[in-house]
Every structure is written in C-alpha cells, then in structure tokens.
Amino acid sequence: MKKGVIMEVDERFLTLLTPEGEFLRARNQKQDYLIGEEIDFFPLSENKKKKSLFFNLTPGKALPAAACAVIIAAASLIPFNNSDDVYAYMSIDVNPSIELAVNNELEVIDLEAYNVEGKNILSEIKDWEHQEVSVVTTNIIEEIREQGFFENHDKVVISTVYDDKKALKVKQQLEANIAEIEEKIEKENLQLTVVKATKQERKAAHKEGISTGVYKEKHQRAEEKVKEELEGKKDSLKGEEKEEKNEGKTPNQSKGNVKTEEKKAKDAKKIENIEKKKENQKNQKPKQSKNDDKDVKKKENKRNNSKNEVEVKKTGDDDPKDNDNHKVRNEKKNKDQNKDKNKNKDRYKDKEKNKDKDKDKNKNNDKKNKQKDHQEKKDND
Structure with a gap:
C-alpha cells in the first residue's frame, strides 16, 4: 500500500503522485475523491511508473507540502498519456459473463466479471493487462472451454459499446478483430452473436x-x-375472416344479417299485436251514437201522430157516441203509447247500460293490449 496525492479521476482509475515523485494509477473504488487529496492506495501491478518532471527524489524522502502544491498546479497543465483511457467496451457471455475495457491501441486495460463463473475464469487469466484484445478474448474462450461451460452452452454473445466522441479508427479496428474472433469461434463449432449497444444501455x-x-x-x-x-x-x-368468406359472408355481412333477423322478429310481433286488436274490435258490438237514438224516437212519434189524425178523420163529428168511443179509444191509445214510450225508455236505458259495459270492456282490452305491447318492447330491447 502506498500514499499519494490525487492528480486525476476518471471512471475506472485514479492517477496519484507519490512522495517519491512517481505517477501511479489505482482503481477507482467509487468513492468521493477530491483533486489534491492524499489517500492510501494499492497501485496497479503492471502500471508504468512515470517520473516527475520537477523532482527526482530519493526513496525515503518526503515531498514537501509546498512542492506538492506546485506539482499539482503544474500537473493540471500537463497532458497525461491517454493509453489508459477507455475507447470501447466489449463483453463476452456464455455462462460466464465478462467485460473488457479497451484503449485507443486496442489493448485491454481492465477486466470485470458479472457473475461467479466469470470471476472463476478471470482468476485463471494471467498477464492480460495491455495485451491485444484478440489475444485476451481467445484466452478467455479457451479457459471457458477448459472449465466445461461449452458442454451445456454452445452460444457466444459479444457486445460492443463505443465512445462516439473518440477516434473512429478504434471502432473499425475492433470490428476487424471481432471478425477474426468470429472465424476462430466458428472453427470450434460455436455460435457467435455480435450485438451493438449504447452507453445508456450499458448503464441500464x-x-x-x-x-x-x-x-x-x-x-x-x-x-x-x-x-x-x-x-x-x-x-x-x-x-376468422377466411372462414366467414368460405361461408359466403364477410364479417360486416354477418353483423348485418344478425340485425335484419332482429328487425324481422320485432316486425312479426308488431303484426301479431295489430291482428289481435282487430279481432277484439270485431268481437265488440257496434256502437250507436246518441244522435242516432234521438232520430229513431222522433220518427216513432211522427208515425203515432199521423195515425191518430187519420183515425179522427174517419170517425167524424156527427155522432156523439162515436165521439165518446173515439175519446175512449184515444185514451187507450195514449196509455198504450205511454206504455210503449216507457218500454222504449227502459230499452234505451238498457242499451245505455250495455254501451257503458262495452266501453268498460273496450277500455280494459285496450289497457291489456297496451301492457302487452309495452312488455314485448321491453323484452325486445
């Protein structure tokens, strides 16, 4: 473990300046780092040591704080070697799941496992740092075979994620390397699927x-x-459409046929109700108006008066006995006429009563018919 001052922080690594004047890199532990902060760290084993441009200190001598501050200020103006910057990510998935980080020279600068099987594979991969991506990939696939993962899985998935802001040459070169890897995998009778992804998908x-x-x-x-x-x-x-066409009907026609059948059923019920009303009207007696009854009474009275006048003319005025007889006859006739009138009145009253009864019957029948029609409409709805 060493001590050093943080000079630069990126996604995966820290660049630190040690008291001996060395620039070393360490893994980013996903903590809150501050430029100029002094921390304890484990340097990467094969990271190249870079001497300071300002100091050449012998081991054991501490770097003064003032000198450290000057170096920090100056270091911010000096560009670091970008050989450890990530230009692309490539993942290999069989059952072990492993991701490789590649720099601008197509060298592997970081390996990460996403499951226990992947960690077991990486534990057997040696001297991988700053090796060509095709070499490291071949070693990983051979180790996967040796551990027996291809006995149950013969499919290899390789995904790539590029940094669009950086050189396109890396993308072209890496795709060429993947083509070489594909040829080797096909020779081993394995199925290879190459997938391209974005940074957002990688984060997800x-x-x-x-x-x-x-x-x-x-x-x-x-x-x-x-x-x-x-x-x-x-x-x-x-x-479904084909079946309906085979039956000679389109979907719209079948729906239309259903509607027409419903209409026919409703029309048939309406016709039955109308026929029932007609039958009820036929069974009822014809109604006579009051004016017709009055006309009949007037005609009867006229006939009676005309008969009396004719009889009076026949009897004459000469014979008093005849006149007496005539009076008696007239009185009888008048009585008979009054009886007839009373009978007619009784008949008229009976007729009126029968009319009222018929009216009540008709009203009841109309109500029943209306109730039936209303119930049939509800049933149809």
Missing part, C-alpha cells in the same frame, strides 16, 4: 447487475415475444 445493464450482452439479449427476446403475440393475433383474425 449495470443497474441490473448484468453485462451489456445479457441485457440486450433479454430485451430482444421480450420484443420478439411481443411481435409473435401481435402476429398470432393478426393470423387468428385473418383465419
């Missing part, structure tokens, strides 16, 4: 604790399932 994968390749495969499978479900629904709808 890290949040889930998986590699970018596993993340992409997971979401691609989900998308394929959704597409299959949609295609299945479309095929089922097409199948």
Whole structure:
C-alpha cells in the first residue's frame, strides 16, 4: 500500500503522485475523491511508473507540502498519456459473463466479471493487462472451454459499446478483430452473436447487475415475444375472416344479417299485436251514437201522430157516441203509447247500460293490449 496525492479521476482509475515523485494509477473504488487529496492506495501491478518532471527524489524522502502544491498546479497543465483511457467496451457471455475495457491501441486495460463463473475464469487469466484484445478474448474462450461451460452452452454473445466522441479508427479496428474472433469461434463449432449497444444501455445493464450482452439479449427476446403475440393475433383474425368468406359472408355481412333477423322478429310481433286488436274490435258490438237514438224516437212519434189524425178523420163529428168511443179509444191509445214510450225508455236505458259495459270492456282490452305491447318492447330491447 502506498500514499499519494490525487492528480486525476476518471471512471475506472485514479492517477496519484507519490512522495517519491512517481505517477501511479489505482482503481477507482467509487468513492468521493477530491483533486489534491492524499489517500492510501494499492497501485496497479503492471502500471508504468512515470517520473516527475520537477523532482527526482530519493526513496525515503518526503515531498514537501509546498512542492506538492506546485506539482499539482503544474500537473493540471500537463497532458497525461491517454493509453489508459477507455475507447470501447466489449463483453463476452456464455455462462460466464465478462467485460473488457479497451484503449485507443486496442489493448485491454481492465477486466470485470458479472457473475461467479466469470470471476472463476478471470482468476485463471494471467498477464492480460495491455495485451491485444484478440489475444485476451481467445484466452478467455479457451479457459471457458477448459472449465466445461461449452458442454451445456454452445452460444457466444459479444457486445460492443463505443465512445462516439473518440477516434473512429478504434471502432473499425475492433470490428476487424471481432471478425477474426468470429472465424476462430466458428472453427470450434460455436455460435457467435455480435450485438451493438449504447452507453445508456450499458448503464441500464449495470443497474441490473448484468453485462451489456445479457441485457440486450433479454430485451430482444421480450420484443420478439411481443411481435409473435401481435402476429398470432393478426393470423387468428385473418383465419376468422377466411372462414366467414368460405361461408359466403364477410364479417360486416354477418353483423348485418344478425340485425335484419332482429328487425324481422320485432316486425312479426308488431303484426301479431295489430291482428289481435282487430279481432277484439270485431268481437265488440257496434256502437250507436246518441244522435242516432234521438232520430229513431222522433220518427216513432211522427208515425203515432199521423195515425191518430187519420183515425179522427174517419170517425167524424156527427155522432156523439162515436165521439165518446173515439175519446175512449184515444185514451187507450195514449196509455198504450205511454206504455210503449216507457218500454222504449227502459230499452234505451238498457242499451245505455250495455254501451257503458262495452266501453268498460273496450277500455280494459285496450289497457291489456297496451301492457302487452309495452312488455314485448321491453323484452325486445
């Protein structure tokens, strides 16, 4: 373990200046670091040592605080060697899941495992730092084979994530290396899938604790399932349409036929109700108006008066006995006429009563018919 002052902080590494004047790199432990802060750290074993431009101190001598401050200020103006900057990430997934960080020279500068199997593989990989990515990848695949993972899995997924702000040459060179890796994998009768991902997808994968390749495969499978479900629904709808066409009916026609059948049923019920009303009206007696009854009474009175006048003319005025007889006859006739009138009145009253009864019957029948019609409408609805 050494002590050093933090000179630079990036996503994976810290650059530190030791009291001996060495520039060393250490892994970023995802803590809150401050430039100029002095910390204890473990230097990377194969990191190249860089001497300070200002001091050449012998071991054991501490760097004065003032000199340290000057070096920090000056270091901010001096560009560091960018051979340890990450230009691309490449993940390898079989069952072990491993990610490689690559610099601008296509050298592996960091390895990270995303599961226990991946950690077991990396524990057997030696001297990988600043080795070419194709060499390290080949060593990883050979170690995966030796540990027997290809007995159950013959599929290899390689995902790549590039830093778009940096040189495009790295992207082209890495793709060429992946093509070489693909040839080697195919010779070993393994299936290779190459997936391209973005920085956002890589961050999302890290949040889930998986590699970018596993993340992409997971979401691609989900998308394929959704597409299959949609295609299945479309095929089922097409199948239904074909069946209806084979029957000589389109879907719209079948719906229209259902509606016409319902209308026919309603019309048939309406016709039955109308016929019932007609039958009820036929069974009822014809109604006579009051004016017709009055006309009948007037005609009867006229006939009676005309008969009396004729009889008076026949009897004459000469014979008093005849006149007496005539009076008696007239009185009898008048009595008979009054009786007839009373009978007619009684008949008229009976007729009126019968009319009222018929009216009540008709009203009851109308109410029953209306209730039936209303209930039938509800049933139809």
